[in-house]
Amino acid sequence: MGGGHMAAGHMGGRHMDDGHTDGGRDGRHMDDRHMDDGHTDGGHTDARHTDARRTHNGRTNNGRPPRDRPRIVVAGASGLIGGALARSLTADGYRVVRLVRRAPEGPDEVRWDPENGRVDAAGLEGCDAVVNLAGAGVGDRRWTDAYKTRIRSSRVHGTTALAEAVAALERPPRVFVNGSAMGYYGETGDRPVDESAPPGEGFLPGLCVEWEAAAAPAQKAGVRTVFTRTGLVVARGGGAWGRLFPLFRAGLGGRLGDGSQYWSFVALHDEVAAIRHLLDRDDLSGPFNLTAPQPVTNREVTVAMGRVLHRPTPFAVPAPVLRAALGEMAGDVLGSARVLPARLMESGFRFAFPEIDGAIRAAL
Numbered sequence: 059m060g061g062g063h064m065a066a067g068h069m070g071g072r073h074m075d076d077g078h079t080d081g082g083r084d085g086r087h088m089d090d091r092h093m094d095d096g097h098t099d100g101g102h103t104d105a106r107h108t109d110a111r112r113t114h115n116g117r118t119n120n121g122r123p124p125r126d127r128p129r130i131v132v133a134g135a136s137g138l139i140g141g142a143l144a145r146s147l148t149a150d151g152y153r154v155v156r157l158v159r160r161a162p163e164g165p166d167e168v169r170w171d172p173e174n175g176r177v178d179a180a181g182l183e184g185c186d187a188v189v190n191l192a193g194a195g196v197g198d199r200r201w202t203d204a205y206k207t208r209i210r211s212s213r214v215h216g217t218t219a220l221a222e223a224v225a226a227l228e229r230p231p232r233v234f235v236n237g238s239a240m241g242y243y244g245e246t247g248d249r250p251v252d253e254s255a256p257p258g259e260g261f262l263p264g265l266c267v268e269w270e271a272a273a274a275p276a277q278k279a280g281v282r283t284v285f286t287r288t289g290l291v292v293a294r295g296g297g298a299w300g301r302l303f304p305l306f307r308a309g310l311g312g313r314l315g316d317g318s319q320y321w322s323f324v325a326l327h328d329e330v331a332a333i334r335h336l337l338d339r340d341d342l343s344g345p346f347n348l349t350a351p352q353p354v355t356n357r358e359v360t361v362a363m364g365r366v367l368h369r370p371t372p373f374a375v376p377a378p379v380l381r382a383a384l385g386e387m388a389g390d391v392l393g394s395a396r397v398l399p400a401r402l403m404e405s406g407f408r409f410a411f412p413e414i415d416g417a418i419r420a421a422l
Contacts, residue, residue: 130337131168131182133157133220134191134237138296139288142330143189155185157192172216173208179223182231187337190220191237193269210265213237217272225279234276235336238285240322240349240397242266248320250353252400253287253345270345282343284336289322289349289397291329292417299421306363312373317357319394322349325411325420332399335407347399354414355394366418 130147134140135156144154157170157177168181172192182188194205194212217236224230243251244258257263270285277283292299305311324332332348354362364371399407411417 127151127153128186129153129155129184131155131157131185131188131231132191133170133172133189133216134193137191138293138300138326139237139291139329139333140189140191142293142326143191143333146330146334155181170216170219172213172219173211175215175219177219177223179226182223183227184229185231187231187233187235188220188224189235189333189337190217192216193237206261210268213265213269214272217269218275221273221276224281225275230276230279230281232340233282233284233337234273235284235286235333236270236273238266238270238287238345240287240289240347240395242270242287242345243395243397245393246320246395246397248318248394248396250396250398252398253347254400282340284343285345286333286336287345287347287349287397288329289324289347289353289395291326292323292411292414292421293326294421302363303367303421306367306369306371309369310373311360311363311369311371312375313357313360313371314375315356317355317360317374319356320353320396321356321359322347322353322395322397323359323414323417324348324350325409325417327420328409328411328417331410332402332407335402335405339405342401342405344401346402346405347397348402349397349399350409350414350417351399351403351412352414353396353398359414362414362418366415366422 130152132140132144132147132154133156135144135154144156147154153166155166155168158167159171160169162169162181168178170177192212193216194209221234221236224234239262241262242257243255244260244263246255246258257267266287273283273285290299291297294300294303302311328350329348332346336342336346360371363369411420
């Protein structure tokens, strides 16, 4: 999209995990994802929530008592995706340690200051995995020079601090999962792209490139590093779709611009399940597109929303109006990104909601 589908930001409702709230929300093309239970088994996604990995005696199915449970550090745990991931892991018996910007209130919190590049590294010692989903909201406000600097610093400086801390640990984690976005590819029109495509041009692609490069210290230290290039997350509780649902329920929904731009979406359920798939598989590293295998246009999204919610969709927002209202960010809203999850599917991951109607229904 214009600047490049950051999958987590856009239209004010599309933003990635906001490092300023120690969380993150889904958003468009930086995007940014209701599922509290996505997990994998044998490399494939379980589409239903179960407690199969837990027993009633407080032990996980591998027989380890709670104190020996795998310990997963999550930055952005108060956001849409990070919150759903934390709940999913906790439900399956993992110990989730949250990075927070305030004074920690217990053993499962570690303090950090992502914009100034500081993290209490001692709190990461002995963790099994680190998942970084934090960053200032891309769609929270107009892109002034000052706010673009804030967006960049919250992601690049935060990732650098975490990666350097991970690299310096006496017992580093086995995997470092770093958030990214499909904004990496920029404007693709109707041309499908997968992880082999080069970065696009503009603010968002440039940001994604820097964001991923900031994880280099962990990679150089030999820690398996994964980049999740997330699409537009379909969820009722936040992000782009969190703002779309009320409009469409009120009968005020409609296409943006001419509606021909591709929206590469992903259900929150599948977003969390995919992250867990990548956490579990020791043979997977590098970039992975977290987008459903069947991208749709904004016009098709509009029709699907009307169909699922049983509401008319008579309105359209002309491109000039969007540009006047959103400034530079309008290019990302009106742009097109047809992004395919080639590597994720090759790894054996199965989407529970590959089609837009199912993803919308799952969010209700």
